[in-house]
Amino acid sequence: MEAQVEAEAAGLMETGLLRSYDLYKYLLETSVYPLEADSLKELRALTSTHPMSIMGTNPDSGQLMTLLLKLINARRTIEIGVFTGYSLLATALAIPEDGKITAIDPDRSSYEIGLPVIKKAGVEHKIDFIQSEALPVLEKLLEDHDNHGAFDFAFVDADKHNYVNYHEKLLGLVKPGGIVIYDNTLWGGTVVMAESSVPAPLMRFWKPVTELNKYLAADTRIQICQIPVGDGMTICRLL
Numbered sequence: 001m002e003a004q005v006e007a008e009a010a011g012l013m014e015t016g017l018l019r020s021y022d023l024y025k026y027l028l029e030t031s032v033y034p035l036e037a038d039s040l041k042e043l044r045a046l047t048s049t050h051p052m053s054i055m056g057t058n059p060d061s062g063q064l065m066t067l068l069l070k071l072i073n074a075r076r077t078i079e080i081g082v083f084t085g086y087s088l089l090a091t092a093l094a095i096p097e098d099g100k101i102t103a104i105d106p107d108r109s110s111y112e113i114g115l116p117v118i119k120k121a122g123v124e125h126k127i128d129f130i131q132s133e134a135l136p137v138l139e140k141l142l143e144d145h146d147n148h149g150a151f152d153f154a155f156v157d158a159d160k161h162n163y164v165n166y167h168e169k170l171l172g173l174v175k176p177g178g179i180v181i182y183d184n185t186l187w188g189g190t191v192v193m194a195e196s197s198v199p200a201p202l203m204r205f206w207k208p209v210t211e212l213n214k215y216l217a218a219d220t221r222i223q224i225c226q227i228p229v230g231d232g233m234t235i236c237r238l239l
């Protein structure tokens with residue numbers, strides 16, 4: 001029974017949030033895979049055998065990130081939650097040669113799986129990987145006044161119970177007009193479920209995600225749009 005619940009939960013996370021898997025497949029095959037950089041395809045293939053491959057950013061989410069990064073001409077960015085580096089590589093490919101990403105994750109071993117692909121793509125020089133929990137790094141960055149409003153973009157895809165804490169720090173680091181994206185804000189579709197119906201494997205972040213959604217919607221310092229791409233992404237534009 002437990003295995004069945006886990007399989008259902010995995011299903012919720014894997015098929016995207018569209019009406020059918022065929023529709024998601026159509027979207028990927030028509031508009032995403034044909035345009036995805038070879039290095040991103042390679043990194044996705046490399047990650048697919050990882051026991052936690054489900055954590056990797058979906059290619060459609062990566063494509064949206066690329067579009068937004070290009071739209072705002074992002075140069076300095078923050079990435080919280082690197083894993084094997086799909087969203088990191090998508091960001092590195094989208095920003096200019098002299099752009100810089102501060103990428104934070106306590107797990108360096110997963111980053112090292114993707115690193116050869118990042119090096120081969122010729123974008124490693126844009127990445128400052130910091131092996132750490134994100135909160136102390138953000139606090140340290142804020143101690144230097146030069147970092148206030150110095151970043152154009154941030155992507156948050158890590159421990160969901162800290163998203164509100166990250167939000168408060170990122171509001172000091174990202175400039176007005178800059179963008180912060182929170183991933184997994186629909187958390188496998190469970191945000192509409194009663195607590196008692198949430199599959200056990202998704203229970204861990206159900207409360208923090210539903211609370212984050214209310215927090216962001218009530219925050220007058222940002223303009224938001226929550227979209228059903230990937231596992232749900234909330235795009236925040238700083239006012």
Ligand SMILES: C[S@@+](CC[C@H](N)C(=O)[O-])C[C@H]1O[C@@H](n2cnc3c(N)ncnc32)[C@H](O)[C@@H]1O
Nearest residue numbers: 055056057081082083086087107133134158159
């Ligand atoms: C969903 S994965 C990130 C996926 C990644 N964005 C990608 O495109 O593949 C979540 C990552 O958050 C990291 N993480 C967990 N707690 C963290 C924390 N306190 N600060 C920063 N990263 C954290 C995990 O080690 C894991 O690599």
Ligand SMILES: O=c1cc(-c2ccc(O)cc2)oc2c(O)c(O)ccc12
Nearest residue numbers: 013054055056157158159160184231
């Ligand atoms: O299944 C997961 C798990 C996570 C996760 C677990 C523990 C952490 O400290 C951070 C993240 O994140 C996920 C994720 O971002 C995703 O898109 C799908 C699945 C999972």
